[in-house]
Amino acid sequence: MGAHAQPSGTGWIWKIFWLLLAITAVEVVLGIVKPEFMLVQLAGTSLLNLVFIGLTLVKAAYIVMYFMHLKYEETFLQWTIYLPVLILIPYLTFILIVEGAQIYAA
Amino acid sequence: MRAEYGKLMMWFFLISDALTFSGFLTAYGLMRFKFESSWPIAENVFTHFPGIEGDQPLLYVALMTFILIMSSVTMVLAVNAGHEKKQGAVAWWMLATIVGGAIFLGSQAWEWYHFIQGDKGGIELADTRVVKVADADGKVLSFSQIIHGDAGHASNHGEEFAQSDVFAAFKAHPEWKLVEPGKGGAVYEHAEAMSLLERGASTVQGANMYRNEYGNKLFANFFFFITGFHGFHVFSGVVFNFILFYNVLLGTYERRGTYGMVEKIGLYWHFVDLVWVFVFTFFYLV
Secondary structure (H helix, E strand, O other), X not given: OOOOOOOOOOHHHHHHHHHHHHHHHHXXXXXXXXXXXXXXXXXXXXXXXXXXXXXXXXHHHHHHHHHOOHHHOOHHXXXXXXXXXXXXXXXXXXXXXXXXXXXXXX | OOOOHHHHHHXXXXXXXXXXXXXXXXXXXXXXXXXXXXXXXXXXXOOOEOOEOOOOOOHHHHHHHHHHHHHHHHHHHHHHHHHOXXXXXXXXXXHHHHHHHHHHHHHHHXXXXXXXXXXXXXXXXXXXXXXXXXXXXXXXXXXXXXXXHHHOOOOOOOOOOOHHHHXXXXXXXXXXXXXXXXXXXXXXXXXXXXXXXXXXXXXXXXEOOOOEOOOOHHHHHHHHHHHHHHHHHHHXXXXXXXXXXXXXXXXXXXXXXXXXXXXXXXXXXXXXXXXXXXXXXXXXXX
């Protein structure tokens, strides 16, 4: 437990910035080009969409951990914030996907 | 727990807000997959970029994303300068953040304007489904191209077209067909399309809460509601940032001995950026 030391200076901020920018650029290029091999169906959607969602979650993690500073907060506080979101949102998504499949089939 | 009260409460607010937005976006997903054949594909809807003629999918919204990430960066720099108690630096970075937020809001207004004004125009059938006119290759034609031929633009640019002219031009081109805008949408060859038009149909240009030229009505409703709700968050954030900026100039936090307030509002501002990352993915990419 205990607050973790955060990096000093501003170099780390720009590093995260370039990373977020690079991920966004990759998403936009993929969105425009739509490579043929990524359009295969997978888990009810296309591989491309899964890649988009994966990249989005990576971006979100970097924003929350570094920009919102959560990585350097108390461990207890970190879990107080992570748990409700990480349990409830996937749960809601799961319910709506299952229910949605039912509605769609009907 | 050794966490400051105000910061903790801001986090709890952000958790509840995250759940609200996840409710909106999952509801969007549910409706989209239910009405997939009539649901517009985002890259056919948001095609404008200032100063460039023709279809430019994703570019404009990528620019908006860049602006918001950039203003998130200037906010981190402001918080960072606050930790080092550099009043001048905090003020400058706050100002940069406010400018970034204002540019984003302006961009969103521009996007809404073009969405409301309309792009290629659509035809609403008697059963309320919206279809587009396509040429022999299945390429969707704008009303401008239908009426003016080769001299027409890929977008109507706000020009109003009479319904009778559009229908007459369609009738005169037996190679044209009507297509539903969504994935796996129906395609009606000319003869069938003509019988659909005769059963009662009307042209639609632009979008509002009741009907839109892009396809399923719900699409426009969700667009206005989700990007509007997010835009309202950005607007509130700009107001908070301005109050913060003003107090930094007055030296309020210098006297208080801590720039903790910059950190708390900073959390809110990053959250707004975080939500946009998801809106960008689920509205424009997927």
